[in-house]
Amino acid sequence: MFALNALRTAIRVQSASSPSAAAIRALSTATAASAGSSAAVPDVSKLSFNTLLVSKPTANVGLVTLNRPKALNALCDDLMSELNTALEHFHADPTVGAIVITGSERAFAAGADIKEMQPLTYSKCVNTNFLAHWTRVAESRKPILAAVNGFALGGGCELAMMCDIIYAGEKAQFGQPEILLGTIPGAGGTQRLTQAVGKSKAMEIVLTGDKYSAQEMERAGLVARVYPVETLVEEVVKKASKIASLSKPVVQLCKEAVNASYEMTLKEGTHFERRLFHSTFGLKDRAEGMTAFVEKRAAKFTDE
Incomplete structure (x- = not known):
């Protein structure tokens, strides 16, 4: 970068x-050679995470799967810290030209972990700059593709928007329901959403807290393409592999x-x-x- x-x-x-x-x-x-030779990069299969599954489905694509099934992949501080670590691993791997982030068929990420946030105070949020490190996905120098099945709500929708391209399963649902909890989006929801779908649609989404289908979000411009649920990840990995097969410095310049x-x-x-x-x-x-x-x-x- x-x-x-x-x-x-x-x-x-x-x-x-x-x-x-x-x-x-x-x-x-x-x-x-961002991190030296490929020999210096640890085998991805040997990495250990509590909230993620990390793999390389092809030689040139890194895949990160959010893995908190009981919490519908709700984004907690530990998960986001591990996600940053996984991305740094793939950034250091010169064979990886693109990265895919996905969840389960039921939920990409159903939001931020409310139980973790509920006891926070204003002073603690300010003093710790709460959520600041959650947006590092948007700073990735390599393209990141989101493969969204199921719920992508609140922080989950924001995480998807930090990625460079959003692909969705046909049953995916997007939304920013923070207003229903007495707060507002805090990881770019009001900003990236407005850039993607325009002021009027963004206002409707953030002020009502309603859920929106993958098809509607494709028409609005938030989603690039909709696929069947069962083939979504496979199709997105194919897209990522195609991007990764191109000139890496040119891809980075184009993204920039x-x-x-x-x-x-x-x-x-x-x-x-x-x-x-x-x-x-x-x-x-x-x-x-x-x-x-x-x-x-x-x-x-x-x-x-």
Whole structure:
């Protein structure tokens, strides 16, 4: 993430010129060796978690399954801390190009753990900056895809929105019911939801606390695609594997450009995008991709 932020800062400061080839090659080097060699990354099957199941369903995809079945995967502090640890593991694994987060068929995550929050006070929330580390999913440098079955309510909906793409099973239900508990969303629900579905729809969702179907959320723009419940995770892993098979530095640049659109004017955003586009011409992968297209063959990306 540091390399991307540094490149982004350089582009803003040097608006009259594109990033150097050396800068973009440094990005690709950081991407391919963010945590050293693959030998330094522990075997994912040997990792131990209390609230998660972590695996690699394909050679290039990391899968995190929320696993608190008795609580419908309610998000507690321990779960979110373990999720951050799992994501750091996959960030350190150079073979992983994309990550999938899912839950059970009954619930992606039915919300935050109310029993854990109920005794909190204002002063404790402020002094501990409660929920601050829950949003680290949104800071991932690798693409994260949410595979949502069942309930994605409150914090569960917010967690899904922190991911880069949301796919849903046909029986999934989304909502922000915090208003019914005398509070408001606290992990980005009012902000990311408004960006995704617009002010009027977001207001309806957060002010009523109602649940909304996967199909309605697809029409509203929150969900990218709806799949049958039983094939959802398999289909999302396929999508993730396709993304992971592409040039990792280019995928990161593309993700950075899309996310920047929420923070810039159209003029600033198109300029930023154009400079990132220019920077890809310092990559071997860009040359390989275009050469492969001209030669009518599959590209062989090396993340350089």
